[in-house]
Amino acid sequence: MKWHIQPLAMEASSPRYIRRQEYKKPDWLIPQTHLDVQIFDKFARSTITLNVTRTSDTSEPLVLQGEQLEFISAFCDGVPLAALQMVLTAEELTISGLPPQCELKIISQTDPYHNTALEGLYASGDMLCTQCEPEGFRRIAYFSDRPDVMSIFTTRIEADLKYPNLLSNGNLEQTGLSEGGRHFAVWHDPHPKPSYLFALVAGDLACVKDQFIRASGQKVDLHIYVEKGNEHLTSHAMDSLKASMKWDEDVYGLEYDLDLFQIVAVSHFNMGAMENKGLNIFNSKFVLADENTATDDDLARVESIVAHEYFHNWTGNRVTCRDWFQLTLKEGLTVFRDQCFSADMHDEGVKRAEDIKILRSVQFSEDASPTAHPIRPEQYSEINNFYTPTIYEKGAEVIRMMYHVLGKDAYRKGIDIYFERHDGQAVTCDEFISALDAASDADIQTFSIWYRQAGTPELTAARKGQNTIYFSQSLAPNAANTSTDPMPIPVKMGLVGKQGEAIAFSIDGGPQKTDHLVMLDSADKTLTLSSDSAEIAGAVPSILRGFSAPVRLNHDLEIDEIAHLASFDSDKVNRYEAFQTLYKQAISARMTAGPDEKLEDILGQAIGRLLADASLNDDFKAISISLPSQAETEQAASIGGFVDPVAIYWTRMALGKALGNISQSWISAYIADEVHQHNAASRQLLGGALSWGVLTGNEETISRTEAFALHKNMTISMAALRALNTINHAARERALSHFHDKWQDHSLVMEKWFSLKACSAYASDIEALHRLMAHPAFDFKNPNKVRSVLGSFCSANPVHFHDQSGSGYQFMAEQLARLDAQNPQIAARMAISLTRFAHYHPERQKLMCDALRQLAKGRLSRDLNEVVSKGLTSL
Ligand code: BES
Ligand code: ZN
Numbered sequence: 055m056k057w058h059i060q061p062l063a064m065e066a067s068s069p070r071y072i073r074r075q076e077y078k079k080p081d082w083l084i085p086q087t088h089l090d091v092q093i094f095d096k097f098a099r100s101t102i103t104l105n106v107t108r109t110s111d112t113s114e115p116l117v118l119q120g121e122q123l124e125f126i127s128a129f130c131d132g133v134p135l136a137a138l139q140m141v142l143t144a145e146e147l148t149i150s151g152l153p154p155q156c157e158l159k160i161i162s163q164t165d166p167y168h169n170t171a172l173e174g175l176y177a178s179g180d181m182l183c184t185q186c187e188p189e190g191f192r193r194i195a196y197f198s199d200r201p202d203v204m205s206i207f208t209t210r211i212e213a214d215l216k217y218p219n220l221l222s223n224g225n226l227e228q229t230g231l232s233e234g235g236r237h238f239a240v241w242h243d244p245h246p247k248p249s250y251l252f253a254l255v256a257g258d259l260a261c262v263k264d265q266f267i268r269a270s271g272q273k274v275d276l277h278i279y280v281e282k283g284n285e286h287l288t289s290h291a292m293d294s295l296k297a298s299m300k301w302d303e304d305v306y307g308l309e310y311d312l313d314l315f316q317i318v319a320v321s322h323f324n325m326g327a328m329e330n331k332g333l334n335i336f337n338s339k340f341v342l343a344d345e346n347t348a349t350d351d352d353l354a355r356v357e358s359i360v361a362h363e364y365f366h367n368w369t370g371n372r373v374t375c376r377d378w379f380q381l382t383l384k385e386g387l388t389v390f391r392d393q394c395f396s397a398d399m400h401d402e403g404v405k406r407a408e409d410i411k412i413l414r415s416v417q418f419s420e421d422a423s424p425t426a427h428p429i430r431p432e433q434y435s436e437i438n439n440f441y442t443p444t445i446y447e448k449g450a451e452v453i454r455m456m457y458h459v460l461g462k463d464a465y466r467k468g469i470d471i472y473f474e475r476h477d478g479q480a481v482t483c484d485e486f487i488s489a490l491d492a493a494s495d496a497d498i499q500t501f502s503i504w505y506r507q508a509g510t511p512e513l514t515a516a517r518k519g520q521n522t523i524y525f526s527q528s529l530a531p532n533a534a535n536t537s538t539d540p541m542p543i544p545v546k547m548g549l550v551g552k553q554g555e556a557i558a559f560s561i562d563g564g565p566q567k568t569d570h571l572v573m574l575d576s577a578d579k580t581l582t583l584s585s586d587s588a589e590i591a592g593a594v595p596s597i598l599r600g601f602s603a604p605v606r607l608n609h610d611l612e613i614d615e616i617a618h619l620a621s622f623d624s625d626k627v628n629r630y631e632a633f634q635t636l637y638k639q640a641i642s643a644r645m646t647a648g649p650d651e652k653l654e655d656i657l658g659q660a661i662g663r664l665l666a667d668a669s670l671n672d673d674f675k676a677i678s679i680s681l682p683s684q685a686e687t688e689q690a691a692s693i694g695g696f697v698d699p700v701a702i703y704w705t706r707m708a709l710g711k712a713l714g715n716i717s718q719s720w721i722s723a724y725i726a727d728e729v730h731q732h733n734a735a736s737r738q739l740l741g742g743a744l745s746w747g748v749l750t751g752n753e754e755t756i757s758r759t760e761a762f763a764l765h766k767n768m769t770i771s772m773a774a775l776r777a778l779n780t781i782n783h784a785a786r787e788r789a790l791s792h793f794h795d796k797w798q799d800h801s802l803v804m805e806k807w808f809s810l811k812a813c814s815a816y817a818s819d820i821e822a823l824h825r826l827m828a829h830p831a832f833d834f835k836n837p838n839k840v841r842s843v844l845g846s847f848c849s850a851n852p853v854h855f856h857d858q859s860g861s862g863y864q865f866m867a868e869q870l871a872r873l874d875a876q877n878p879q880i881a882a883r884m885a886i887s888l889t890r891f892a893h894y895h896p897e898r899q900k901l902m903c904d905a906l907r908q909l910a911k912g913r914l915s916r917d918l919n920e921v922v923s924k925g926l927t928s929l
Contacts, residue, residue: 069435069920074379080203081114083107085246087205089195091175093166093182093213093256098175099126101161102195104205108154115150118160119192119199122174126161147196160196169193170835170876178322179281181257182217183335187328188378188437191249201375202480204246209254212238217256219279221316223247223331243331245311246478248374253330255279255318262288266296266310269303274310279318280342287342290353291317291360298361301395306469308368317341317360321801324837324879325441327359329366336363339802339838347803349769350734357399362392373473376480378437382429382505383483385441386449390457393450400673401735403626407677410601410627413451415685417443418606421510422689424889424928425921426533430483430505435920438879444508451604452504456487458544458571458602459496468493500542500575508534511541513605515597518580523595526578527605533928543574546599546625551589554622559585568624569599594618599625613639613653620660626674633678636660637709638690641682644705645691649712658716665720673735676742679713681706684852692893699894703815703852707749707780714746721747725758731770741773748777756785763789764796768803775810782816804831808842815853820865823847834873837880844869848887855887856898863888863905871912878915885909885918889925903929 086105091098100123106116125142128135130152141148152158169176174193175184184194192199209222214236220229224243231237259279266274276295278288295317302308316333323337340359343352369391370384397405420426420443427440429449434440457465468490475489483505491498509532516524525545529538548569549557556568561581572581583590594615598607611619613636620632636657643650664670664678682690684699687706691697714721724743730736744762747755762774775793778786790810797803811826812818826832826843833839848855848866855862866888874881888909891902906925914922 067919067923069916069923071433071435072437073433074377074431077377077379079109080198080200081108081110081112082116082198082203083109084198084203084205086208087197088208088210089252090210090212091194091254093211093217095214096167097163097165098182099161099163100195101159102197104158104160104197106152106156106158108152115148116152116158117198118147118149118196119145119189120147120162120196121145121192122169123162123164123193123196125196126163128161129159131156132159145192162195164193171878172322172324172837173879175254176322178320181255181259181320183255183257183318183320184253184330185324185328185335186252186330187250188381189250191252194252194254197249199249200377201248201250202377204248204374204478204480206246207241207243207252209241209243209252210238211241211254211256212236213256217258219255219257219259219261221253221255221279221318221333223251223253223333224312225314225332243312245331245372247331247371248480251329251331251371251374253328253333253335255333255335257318258282259318260285262292264292264296266299266315268299268309270309272313274299274312275314277314277316278341279316280338281319281321284319284338284342287344287347290343291336291341291356294357294360295364297357297399298364298395301361301398302365302368302391305394305398306368306391306466308473310367311372315364321838322836324877327363329363329370331367331371334363336360337838339805342802345767345769347768347800349772350737351769354396354400358392358396361395362388365391365395368473372478373476374480376482378434378440379430379432380482381437381440382445382449382452383481383486385446386429386453387486389446389450390453393454401671403630404671404673404677406600406627407630407674409447410631411677411680411683411686413443413447413604414689415683417447417604418510418689419685419890420444421448421508421532422892423886424533424892424924425886426508428504428506428508428534428536431534432536436878436882436916438917439882439920448604452501455504455542455544455603456490456498456501458546458600459498459501459573460490460494464494464496465490468498503539503541506536507538507541508532508536509538511543511603511605512608513543513545513574513598513603514608515595516610517595521583521590523581523583523597524578525572525574525581527574528577533924540575540577543603543605545572545574545597546570546602547572548596548599548623548625549583549585549590549593550596550619550622550624551587551593553589554618555589556624557585557587557589557593559583559587559590571602596623596625596628598628598631600627601631613656617656617660620678621663630674630678633660633664634682634686637681638687640709641687641702641705642691644708645697645701654712654716658713661713661717662720665717671735672730672733672739676735676738679739679742679746681710684850688893696895697893698898699852699856700858710746710780711749711751714748714750717743717746718750718752721750721755722752725755725762731765731767734769737767737769737773740770741776744773744777745780748781748783751781756781756783760785760789764792772806779810779814786814786816798831801831802838805838805842808832808839809846809850812843812846813850815851818847818851818854820854820861823865835876837877840873840877840880841884844873844884848884858898860901860904863902864908867905867908870918871909874912874915874918878917881915882917882921885921885925889921889928891925892928899929 084104088103090101166175173190211220220239222241227242228240260282262278264276312332319338319341321338327336369387472489511529514526551557558566560566616632623629721743759774765771891899
């Protein structure tokens with residue numbers, strides 16, 4: 055039963071939608087663009103010269119987008135345009151009566167210094183930079199700002215000498231002095247590109263240089279620009295860049311295609327990083343990192359983001375999206391590529407387990423929420439709201455399924471076909487699927503349904519008698535209202551014998567193998583297993599190995615069978631999954647009937663075997679003892695009913711304490727042995743040991759943890775602080791304030807402190823949040839700082855965000871209204887937390903909706919309005 059809330063007379067105004075089906079080819083093309091940007095102290099002036107060509111005989115006028123621009127003048131082939139030929143609105147410049155081919159010059163001005171939305175040209179500290187994807191170029195100059203209009207750009211930047219570095223895409227062609235103590239640089243990018251890949255930077259920066267020799271023998275200059283004084287924090291990013299370039303040559307046969315590759319780190323950035331052609335722009339937090347200032351996880355994140363943006367050079371830039379509905383074409387594919395890269399650089403099973411944890415936490419939640427959408431959406435109001443876990447992570451999962459079905463070689467062949475057919479083009483997801491489909495006899499086209507249907511399929515595996523498994527799938531209706539037809543689901547499976555051995559078996563009389571890939575392509579399917587080995591009797595099925603499809607799996611395994619997989623499955627992912635299932639069952643039991651002693655006993659033994667197993671790496675042990683996230687636990691517990699997020703939080707902590715008690719002697723020994731501080735895998739497990747250890751209340755463990763909080767290695771320090779942050783003990787405040795004093799002048803490390811403070815279940819009430827936002831290191835105009843306080847609060851502080859008084863929701867609504875006025879993208883992203891209520895009790899749903907309604911009373915940006923109205927209309 056859904057709680058019904060009376061809609062108020064006028065809620066958020068209903069958004070205007072742009073629809074995928076309404077796509078029309080461009081009427082005009084722009085083969086060449088010359089952009090001249092002159093930077094002054096109070097404004098920037100753009101002179102854009104476009105070689106335009108009409109494509110059809112329809113004599114449609116030329117429509118250019120421009121926002122937050124002051125129009126100055128326009129010329130056609132050198133002649134001023136008559137006012138009668140132009141219609142100018144706040145969003146568009148329409149020009150009629152142009153010859154089918156001409157040179158159009160348009161002059162406009164913009165103010166980068168008060169651009170707090172961080173889209174288009176803006177100031178970050180003492181530098182100026184740009185962010186154009188998806189629709190920011192129109193804030194720099196009038197242009198046909200859509201990805202299927204690709205142009206060869208020549209860019210001239212002119213500025214005061216206080217900006218020695220003037221950067222743009224491609225190759226540097228010319229520099230020189232100009233009047234008034236100013237200078238200029240001219241850049242030329244030979245590759246046609248859509249405007250969203252344009253970039254420009256003006257600053258006084260330090261440049262760290264290196265080189266890479268391509269497979270073909272040519273060298274590439276690698277430049278990383280950072281604020282002066284941060285040069286020593288760039289070597290990890292540089293190494294990651296070289297490793298990515300090598301990997302793309304080795305694995306995909308793809309070489310870099312310019313002689314220069316530049317990265318610029320900026321401190322004010324809405325996202326993580328951006329793949330502008332030849333000039334990637336990064337949030338400084340994903341460039342500047344060493345082991346004293348960043349955790350091992352942060353370092354791995356830097357590596358994967360550097361790789362991701364580099365990989366876009368082919369998957370995104372050389373072949374780009376026809377329109378923004380195809381966003382997953384480049385993002386899903388590039389995430390899949392960066393995931394495989396990280397798996398190759400580290401441990402494949404651990405990486406996969408980490409990715410599954412994120413997918414389930416954020417993407418499955420999205421599928422079950424008012425903002426659910428398929429990986430290729432049918433409509434949007436604000437495209438910025440569609441850079442989502444569904445487009446990214448689920449998009450990558452869909453490609454991974456096709457990869458499994460094709461196998462490594464046919465997949466690579468399909469990718470080669472994709473580039474042969476589409477290099478230099480702006481294409482759709484259908485063209486990608488067709489290229490993969492052309493690589494083998496496998497039916498890849500059937501996967502297109504995954505691009506259309508939103509929601510997380512549920513896969514049920516039920517044993518029927520001896521050696522028969524009945525599979526069925528279902529898809530619940532979702533907020534995107536897409537169809538719920540059966541999907542092609544590749545299911546990898548094996549059998550684990552009584553001694554833990556892999557059993558060779560056949561399915562429906564086929565060949566005997568220890569690993570099978572079964573395609574479930576209809577609503578249900580019955581498999582009959584057989585084997586020459588008598589051991590098949592009593593063997594435990596290991597289903598969905600490697601998490602071969604992004605589905606929710608139900609199975610009928612008994613607790614001791616799950617524990618058997620936890621201890622013996624040769625598939626690391628399913629070993630990890632078995633532990634996760636046991637934790638979820640233990641938490642569910644505690645939520646309803648109290649601790650299930652038998653279950654926790656079996657779980658404790660499995661953990662004991664895991665920790666004692668010398669054949670396993672410490673990072674695998676660490677991920678296996680990590681409890682399901684808050685979001686994963688809420689999902690598991692909400693099947694068939696409502697849940698209380700606060701109760702779930704405390705129950706997770708109570709289970710951690712119980713497991714800590716069981717593992718007490720291992721914990722003490724592990725944290726006492728200094729050898730565990732010296733490599734990343736062991737530090738990860740050390741973090742796990744501390745998190746359970748402090749929950750037991752053992753004073754010796756707590757005081758050791760307090761000492762670790764001051765460790766010079768950031769991973770150890772943060773692991774200790776995160777652990778202490780979960781207990782109500784004086785050591786927590788002492789450690790946090792030491793950490794604060796040590797790092798108060800280091801802007802990026804202070805983000806960690808803000809985040810810890812904002813997610814404490816004990817100390818972070820609303821008053822404390824106001825104090826944090828008044829801290830001298832806080833900056834409401836910097837997205838990283840806002841995320842570290844407000845983002846941490848609403849996504850990682852269930853106790854206070856979900857306070858039963860509703861004060862957490864009200865607080866967020868107030869802050870979001872204020873934030874929306876300056877940075878709509880970030881406000882809209884953070885508002886999502888107020889819409890994730892479908893699985894909560896009606897009283898709580900009402901409180902969360904009250905906060906959304908309060909927001910809806912104000913004037914909202916298109917970004918925030920779309921999220922708020924989806925939240926409100928879902929009831
Ligand atoms: N193209 C995006 C950056 C972007 C996103 C620009 C949204 C404008 C709006 C970039 O390639 C990207 O995906 N960045 C991710 C990190 C990546 C490792 C998944 C990001 O910024 O979070
Ligand atoms: Zn990307």
